[in-house]
Amino acid sequence: MNSPAIVLMFPGQGSQHARMAVGLYGHQPEFTAAMDEVFAAFGTEGEAMRADWLADHPAVPLDHVTRSQPLLFAVDYALGTMLLQHGVRPWTLLGHSIGEMVAATLAGVFSLDAAAVLLLDRVHRLADAPPGGMLAVAAGADALTPFLTDEVVVAAVNSPRQTILAGPSGPLATVAEALREAELTCRPVPSLTAFHSPSLAAVTAGAVDRFAATPMAAPRIPLYSGYRAEPLTERVATDPAYWSGHPVEAVRFWPALDAILSRRADVLCVEAGPGQGLSTVARRHPAVLARRAAVVPLLPPRAGAPEADRDSVAEALATVRDRIGDARTHSR
Known part of the structure; x- marks a missing residue:
């Protein structure tokens, strides 16, 4: 063996x-x-x-x-x-x-x-860097395409059902609100910087x-x-x-x-x-x-x-x- x-x-x-x-x-x-x-x-x-x-x-x-x-x-x-x-x-x-x-x-x-x-x-x-953050979303990257902007992007693909988004604080908060309204689970990642964006x-x-x-x-x-x-x-x-x-x-x-x-x-x-x-x-x-x-x-x-x-x-x-x-x- x-x-x-x-x-x-x-x-x-x-x-x-x-x-x-x-x-x-x-x-x-x-x-x-x-x-x-x-x-x-x-x-x-x-x-x-x-x-x-x-x-x-x-x-x-x-x-x-x-x-x-x-x-x-x-x-x-x-x-x-x-x-x-x-x-x-x-x-x-x-x-x-x-x-x-x-x-x-x-x-x-x-x-x-x-x-x-x-x-x-x-x-x-x-x-x-400008104030920013990261957001973990319980969804695949493809499903999040409608929510992405020039500023808020996919920062990490961790699994088929876990994607990390990143962007400046204001635009990221707006996207987070839209995700919750669409009944997608998301939570902030401990970070004060929009890594990988x-x-x-x-x-x-x-x-x-x-x-x-x-x-x-x-x-x-x-x-x-x-x-x-x-x-x-x-x-x-x-x-x-x-x-x-x-x-x-x-x-x-x-x-x-x-x-x-x-x-x-x-x-x-x-x-x-x-x-x-x-x-x-x-x-x-x-x-x-x-x-x-x-x-x-x-x-x-x-x-x-x-x-x-x-x-x-x-x-x-x-x-x-x-x-x-x-x-x-x-x-x-």
């Missing part, structure tokens, strides 16, 4: 919450060391980020772009590093939004120091030069693009325009996941990030429903006591080890 093909999934904007994964800090050595490494890479801003991450009442709200993006990157990266150091050998990596930067860093496209500089440049640019084009225009000045390499671990729903080749992985365009481009998580799960049976999807948003989506995939694939989230579905983080990770690691160990035992 072959070992399951492990897909590491890294969540992005909207999955952040107060004190996410804090229960692991100081208790899980690989996670703790990786978090400290990321905060050090953020330089003079790292200590303020750490303080807000650990605080019950952060000085800067975690939904603000200068906190949500760096802290999501840090937590995802630390969990991914922990898995790699525990001997997990991924078949492929798949990130959602900022999660793809994490995947690329773990795969060696960027060094951690380079990724931190690029991320800080991004969030400083986005901090100047044209409203960010102006403030991110100069980012391509920063990427062009950054050394990039071919992925050492296979990497799937959550924007193009296909493997990330060396040519694309080292293309500055590809990375600098992410804040404006729509995320195609479901098509990417579908492409991955269609390639082979016996896949284990491990969500390395706060919450269980990607796990919830993956559990609806036909391959998972047919038990050709399985899903393991590392962290609890929502914020809780610090012990819940530790218990959840311990249980998840045991499950992954059992799956790998069972396959190795049967193959002897």
Whole structure:
């Protein structure tokens, strides 16, 4: 019996919450060391980020772009590093939004120091974006075409029945009202920025030069693009325009996941990030429903006591080890 093909999934904007994964800090050595490494890479801003991450009442709200993006990157990266150091050998990596930067860093496209500089440049640019937001709608993207405008667009296709819209605050509120009048269920995504929408084009225009000045390499671990729903080749992985365009481009998580799960049976999807948003989506995939694939989230579905983080990770690691160990035992 072959070992399951492990897909590491890294969540992005909207999955952040107060004190996410804090229960692991100081208790899980690989996670703790990786978090400290990321905060050090953020330089003079790292200590303020750490303080807000650990605080019950952060000085800067975690939904603000200068906190949500760096802290999501840090937590995802630390969990991914922990898995790699525990001997997990991924078949492929798949990130959602900022999660793809994490995947690329773990795969060696960027060094951690380079990724931190690029991320800080991004969030400083986005901090100047017009007020905006994101909206999760329980409907397919095609069904939402009548509600879209030049400003309010599809920001992410998470599943056949979950689409994220984004746009400036005023127009997005108008679309939300129209959706509710049409009896479509929708809820705000935790974000003060209209990620993956044209409203960010102006403030991110100069980012391509920063990427062009950054050394990039071919992925050492296979990497799937959550924007193009296909493997990330060396040519694309080292293309500055590809990375600098992410804040404006729509995320195609479901098509990417579908492409991955269609390639082979016996896949284990491990969500390395706060919450269980990607796990919830993956559990609806036909391959998972047919038990050709399985899903393991590392962290609890929502914020809780610090012990819940530790218990959840311990249980998840045991499950992954059992799956790998069972396959190795049967193959002897």
